[in-house]
Every structure is written in structure tokens, then in C-alpha cells.
Amino acid sequence: MAVPPGKTGGMSAVLVIEDDDRIRLSLVLALEDEGYAASGAPTAEEGLAAQRRQPADTVLVDLMLPGVDGFECIRQLRRSDDVPIVVISARDDTHDIVAALEAGADDYLVKPLAVKELTARLRALRRRARVALADEPPVLRFGDLEISPEAGEVRLHGEAVAVTRTEFQLLCELGEHPGRVLSRQQLLQRVWGYDGGDERLVDVHVGRLRQKIEDGSGAPKHLVTVRGLGYKLQR
Amino acid sequence: MKKAGLRVRVIAGFAAGALALSATLALVSFQVIRQSLLSERERTAVRAAYYDAAIVWSGLGSQEVGSLLRTLDTGDSRRAVLYRDGEWYSRQADTGVTDAIPVALQREAGDGIPSVQRVRAEGRAALVVAVPLSPTAVFYEVDSLQELDHTLGVLTAVLTAVAVSVAALGALLGWYASRYVLRPLTRVADAAQEIAGGAGKYRLDPAAEPDLARLTTSFNHMVDELQARLERDRRFAADVSHELRSPLQTLANAASVLERRRDQLDARTATAAGLITDEIARFQHLVNDLLELSRGDRPATRAPVDLPELARRVCRDHRISPDIVTLSGPATWCVDRGRVGQLMGNLLENAQAYGGGAVAVRLALTASTGRIEVDDEGPGVSPDDKPVIFDRFVRGRSANARADSAGTGLGLALVAQHAAAHGGTASVHDRPGGGARFRVELPECAP
Numbered sequence: 001m002a003v004p005p006g007k008t009g010g011m012s013a014v015l016v017i018e019d020d021d022r023i024r025l026s027l028v029l030a031l032e033d034e035g036y037a038a039s040g041a042p043t044a045e046e047g048l049a050a051q052r053r054q055p056a057d058t059v060l061v062d063l064m065l066p067g068v069d070g071f072e073c074i075r076q077l078r079r080s081d082d083v084p085i086v087v088i089s090a091r092d093d094t095h096d097i098v099a100a101l102e103a104g105a106d107d108y109l110v111k112p113l114a115v116k117e118l119t120a121r122l123r124a125l126r127r128r129a130r131v132a133l134a135d136e137p138p139v140l141r142f143g144d145l146e147i148s149p150e151a152g153e154v155r156l157h158g159e160a161v162a163v164t165r166t167e168f169q170l171l172c173e174l175g176e177h178p179g180r181v182l183s184r185q186q187l188l189q190r191v192w193g194y195d196g197g198d199e200r201l202v203d204v205h206v207g208r209l210r211q212k213i214e215d216g217s218g219a220p221k222h223l224v225t226v227r228g229l230g231y232k233l234q235r
Numbered sequence: 236m237k238k239a240g241l242r243v244r245v246i247a248g249f250a251a252g253a254l255a256l257s258a259t260l261a262l263v264s265f266q267v268i269r270q271s272l273l274s275e276r277e278r279t280a281v282r283a284a285y286y287d288a289a290i291v292w293s294g295l296g297s298q299e300v301g302s303l304l305r306t307l308d309t310g311d312s313r314r315a316v317l318y319r320d321g322e323w324y325s326r327q328a329d330t331g332v333t334d335a336i337p338v339a340l341q342r343e344a345g346d347g348i349p350s351v352q353r354v355r356a357e358g359r360a361a362l363v364v365a366v367p368l369s370p371t372a373v374f375y376e377v378d379s380l381q382e383l384d385h386t387l388g389v390l391t392a393v394l395t396a397v398a399v400s401v402a403a404l405g406a407l408l409g410w411y412a413s414r415y416v417l418r419p420l421t422r423v424a425d426a427a428q429e430i431a432g433g434a435g436k437y438r439l440d441p442a443a444e445p446d447l448a449r450l451t452t453s454f455n456h457m458v459d460e461l462q463a464r465l466e467r468d469r470r471f472a473a474d475v476s477h478e479l480r481s482p483l484q485t486l487a488n489a490a491s492v493l494e495r496r497r498d499q500l501d502a503r504t505a506t507a508a509g510l511i512t513d514e515i516a517r518f519q520h521l522v523n524d525l526l527e528l529s530r531g532d533r534p535a536t537r538a539p540v541d542l543p544e545l546a547r548r549v550c551r552d553h554r555i556s557p558d559i560v561t562l563s564g565p566a567t568w569c570v571d572r573g574r575v576g577q578l579m580g581n582l583l584e585n586a587q588a589y590g591g592g593a594v595a596v597r598l599a600l601t602a603s604t605g606r607i608e609v610d611d612e613g614p615g616v617s618p619d620d621k622p623v624i625f626d627r628f629v630r631g632r633s634a635n636a637r638a639d640s641a642g643t644g645l646g647l648a649l650v651a652q653h654a655a656a657h658g659g660t661a662s663v664h665d666r667p668g669g670g671a672r673f674r675v676e677l678p679e680c681a682p
Contacts, residue, residue, distance in 0.1 A: 026485045027484075111480040111484045115491035199572065
């Protein structure tokens with residue numbers, strides 16, 4: 001690609017891991033047109049190598065890839081990186097979507113998608129990354145759970161917990177309103193920038209967060225489901 | 236006339252068969268018994284009459300006839316009469332009994348032929364025995380058959396009762412047999428109902444009824460075939476749409492590049508590029524709608540939804556003032572958010588394309604049934620279109636309909652499908668004051 005991956009000036013770098021040459025090429029063209037520094041990789045292996053070499057700000061992943069598939073690719077990316085991952089797939093059954101989100105994806109879009117739609121998603125991901133860094137409230141404490149919005153850190157029993165940016169943003173939104181119930185739609189709006197979206201996004205991310213901040217025995221202590229209403233964070 | 240059910244027919248058949256059989260048997264036995272009783276009675280009567288006649292004959296001439304007749308021991312049932320030289324003599328004063336003796340019998344007896352005949356005397360069955368004593372004297376004995384009549388009456392009653400009971404028993408047997416025989420069929424019917432209701436996994440056990448193994452096996456086979464065909468159709472639509480997605484994605488991306496550079500193109504190329512971009516957008520819409528339709532039989536996943544909020548958002552998405560949304564009843568409905576949002580969006584698009592835009596979106600939740608109405612002030616829907624408007628690829632035929640080029644012809648079909656997924660219905664009505672009113676009713680929406 002003409003523009004190398006990684007942060008190039010003020011441009012946001014996007015890595016497209018997609019095996020269909022035409023889609024990849026046209027997506028890179030369209031994203032470059034929209035002002036992104038886009039690069040492509042035809043396989044998960046090449047994509048992972050490119051991301052190691054020069055990390056992009058956002059990674060787009062197709063689920064059906066030759067060799068290492070999209071789900072595994074997301075898991076491997078997640079292992080070393082909190083980079084926002086957006087799934088772009090022609091598969092849209094619940095099972096695939098939930099599996100991709102559980103593997104660590106932040107959002108998903110179903111083909112065929114309009115480029116405007118994609119750039120709106122990318123902007124929302126960027127925005128919340130900035131919001132999380134710009135906010136400067138003190139440390140939020142929920143018993144043994146500590147959230148430092150400024151430092152972008154989460155600690156459980158004093159030990160740092162690795163969360164992705166989306167998970168962190170979700171935690172901050174809930175943490176800024178202690179004990180108050182936020183509906184899935186409110187969370188979708190505040191964390192993902194969706195005005196009316198798929199509530200499974202929230203549910204799967206809450207599930208992922210619980211694995212990290214709850215002790216895993218019995219009912220969730222901090223991140224509580226309020227039936228029919230939404231979620232809240234408590235001591 | 237409605238044909239009686241198989242069960243009723245089986246029961247009626249059994250009852251009729253039992254009745255015919257028992258009635259025939261009763262009739263035959265009645266006749267046999269009656270015949271034998273009668274001939275027995277006749278023999279007795281004849282013997283008694285000859286005995287009495289012998290006494291009368293031996294006493295004739297020596298005694299006065301009346302006292303001679305009185306010496307006879309006739310009991311209650313027999314009455315002796317003597318006809319002699321054109322005169323009737325009897326024991327009792329009344330001679331009414333002579334009227335019961337048929338003239339033909341008298342003539343025969345007058346000719347010297349003894350005979351026996353059954354008659355009715357004073358309204359009762361009786362037996363007349365004529366014994367000619369001499370060319371001028373005939374001894375008659377009228378024997379009452381009342382006792383025999385009574386016996387036969389009792390017999391008739393008993394046999395009738397037996398016949399009726401047997402018929403009733405036959406009906407009972409028929410009922411039981413039909414129930415027993417129909418039970419496997421009832422199971423088949425239940426299974427068919429289950430499958431029609433969406434339980435595609437339901438199968439019959441062929442071992443449960445070996446005699447009906449062929450039926451159950453064919454039934455299961457039919458269900459399998461049906462299921463496979465449905466699945467094939469569904470998958471075909473899904474596969475086709477699916478396969479269209481990748482090239483469409485490339486087209487969409489490329490169109491976006493063209494669109495961005497539109498001002499750098501000459502007028503003709505720009506127009507062509509614009510057409511391509513618009514049609515790709517429509518194509519995307521069509522493919523998405525087709526995929527949505529092919530997934531149709533999935534049930535709605537209900538959760539509490541703030542419906543006015545959703546309706547206002549959908550309105551904003553369609554660049555319609557959210558102020559047209561009105562609500563009566565509770566705001567929180569238990570529905571499938573995605574489906575209801577799409578349903579409302581499609582109704583708004585439909586109003587935009589054919590009715591000059593929606594003028595009211597009414598939400599009402601009463602007695603757990605949610606009702607969504609979208610009104611427009613367009614030309615309304617012609618009566619011809621009303622029954623088919625929710626079918627696929629049906630577009631309004633109204634002359635002045637401004638067909639939206641982005642329409643897919645699937646929007647209202649999806650509305651109906653989303654309503655059906657909630658167990659509800661979609662319908663179109665005339666709006667008072669002109670225009671169309673699309674109504675969706677969703678049951679069990681109370682949270």
C-alpha cells in the first residue's frame with residue numbers, strides 16, 4: 001500500500017484484514033478517500049504480522065478467512081492489544097456475531113455496508129477513545145474495584161486488570177453513575193455512539209467485563225443486571 | 236349438509252349392526268315361540284272340546300240341553316255353545332259369544348267338517364273349535380287366548396328390551412373401537428398440528444402402532460421432506476442474498492469513491508455515477524430485506540422497550556418530525572426491539588413512497604395488545620390492493636402513486652412478517668378524511 005500502516009500525521013490508521021481482493025482493494029480506496037490511512041492484509045497471519053510491525057488505530061476483520069479464521073485472528077489480536085476491532089462479515093447469524101464479540105471484537109457490521117456507515121462507526125470508536133483519555137474525575141471506587149478514568153486503569157484487589165478500550169469506556173459510563181441503572185440503549189448510545197443498535201453488543205461486553213472484574217463465584221457483585229431495565233455498577 | 240364424523244359413523248354403524256342382528260334374532264325367536272305356544276294351545280283346546288263334545292253327544296236326547304251344557308267343566312276360559320236345529324244353546328244367558336263364530340266356520344261345520352280357527356271375540360283373541368255332532372247339531376267351544384296373549388306381550392317386551400340393549404351395547408362397542416382405532420390417527424393429527432405450529436422436530440414412533448407403521452413412516456417421511464424443502468427454499472434465498480453481499484460490498488466501496496469524485500467528472504459521467512450509486516443503495520436494501528425475509532420464521536425475542544422513544548428515533552432516522560408520535564397507555568412494551576423498529580421504519584417508508592409522508596404515528600397499549608398505526612394523507616389503498624398489499628413485490632397500483640425508486644417491494648411483507656413473529660397481524664384501512672391507515676396489532680405486549 002502507498003500509505004504505510006500506523007499513525008501518519010493526523011490521519012487515523014485502519015488495517016483491513018479481508019481475503020476478497022476486490023473488497024479489500026475497494027475498501028482501502030474508499031477509506032483513503034474518507035481521510036484514513038488504510039492498509040490491507042489478505043490473511044489473518046499477514047494482518048497479525050502487520051499489526052505487530054506497525055499498530056493501526058482500528059482493525060477491520062472479516063470472519064471467513066483462509067487458514068486462521070476471523071475468530072482466532074480477533075483472539076490473537078486481543079492477546080496483545082486493546083485496539084478497537086470491528087468485524088465486517090457477510091455472516092449475520094446470532095451465533096457468529098456473539099462468538100466474534102466474545103472473542104474480543106468491539107463492534108460488528110454486516111456486509112454489504114455503506115462506506116459512510118463504516119466511517120461513522122470508526123469515528124465513534126475514535127471519539128470514545130478520546131473521551132476516556134480526556135475525562136478527569138478522581139478514582140472511582142466500588143469496594144475492591146477501582147477505576148481511574150484519567151489513567152485508563154482498572155484495579156481489582158489493587159491489581160491491574162487488562163481491559164479493552166470499549167470495556168473500559170463501558171465501565172466508566174456505569175462507574176460515573178454509581179448505583180444508577182443504565183439501559184442497554186443508553187449504553188449503546190454513550191459507549192458505541194449508536195442511536196438504536198443491537199443490544200447484544202452491550203450484553204456480550206458486560207459478559208466479558210464480568211470475567212475480568214467479578215470473582216467468578218456465584219452472582220455478579222459489581223456489575224449487576226437489572227431485569228427488564230439494564231445494568232448498574234455497585235459496590 | 237355436513238358429513239358426520241368418522242367416529243359418529245363408526246358408532247352408528249356398530250349400533251345399526253347390533254340392532255339389526257338382535258332384532259332379527261328377537262323376531263325369529265318370537266315367531267318360533269309364538270307358533271309352538273299356539274299349536275300347543277290349539278291341541279289342548281281341541282282335546283278339551285272333543286272331550287266336552289263327547290259328553291254333550293252322549294247326553295243329547297236324554298237331558299235338557301242347557302243343563303247338559305252346564306254339566307261341562309269348562310273353567311273360566313272356555314265357553315261351550317251348541318247349535319242344534321237352527322237354535323243356539325249356551326250355558327250362560329248371553330249368547331254374544333255366538334257372534335264371534337265366523338259364518339264360514341258354521342257353514343263348514345254344518346257340512347260335517349270339524350275345524351279350528353283363531354278369531355277375535357269381544358275384542359280379545361280366542362280360539363273357536365267346531366265339532367259336528369250330527370247333521371243338525373254342532374258343538375262349538377270358544378276358548379279365550381287372553382293368557383297366551385299376555386305371555387306373548389311379555390315376551391315381546393322382553394325381546395324388544397334385549398334388542399335395544401344390544402344395540403346400545405353395539406354403539407358402546409363402536410365408540411370404544413373407534414376411539415381405539417382412531418387413537419393413532421389422533422396422534423398423527425396432533426403431530427400435524429404441532430408441526431404446523433412450528434415444531435419441526437416432531438416425529439411419530441412407528442413402533443408404537445405396528446399396524447399403522449406405513450402411515451407413521453410415510454408421515455414422518457413427508458414431514459422430513461417438507462422440512463427439507465422449506466429449509467432448501469429458505470437457504471436458497473439466504474444463499475443467493477449472501478453470495479450477492481461480497482460483490483455488493485465491492486460495488487458499494489467503489490461507488491463511494493466515485494461519489495466523492497463526482498465534481499471532478501463531466502456531467503454525463505457524473506449522472507451515470509449517480510445512477511450507479513443510487514441503484515447500489517437500492518440493491519443493498521433489497522438484499523438486506525430478502526435476507527430478513529428468509530429468516531422470517533424465527534420467533535420474536537421480546538424485551539421491555541420504551542416504544543415512544545423507539546418510534547421517535549425511527550421518525551428522526553426517516554427525517555420525519557418525531558412530534559407526530561402519540562401514545563395512549565403505558566410506554567414500555569414487551570416486544571422485539573429490532574423487529575418493531577424495522578416494522579415502523581418500513582411503514583414510514585411506505586407512507587413516504589405512496590402516501591406523501593406519514594402524518595401520524597399512534598401507539599396504544601390496551602389490555603396487553605399493542606397497536607401501532609401509521610396514517611398518511613395520500614390517495615389511500617384501492618380495494619383491489621388491500622388483500623395483496625402485504626404480499627412480496629406488490630407495489631401500489633394507484634395511478635398517482637409516486638413510486639419511490641429506493642423501494643424494494645418487500646417492505647410491507649416484512650411488516651407482516653414481523654407482526655406475525657409476535658403472533659400479531661398487519662392490516663390496512665381507510666383513514667377517516669382520506670389516506671391510508673396501516674395498523675399493526677401485537678398481542679401480549681404488557682411488560
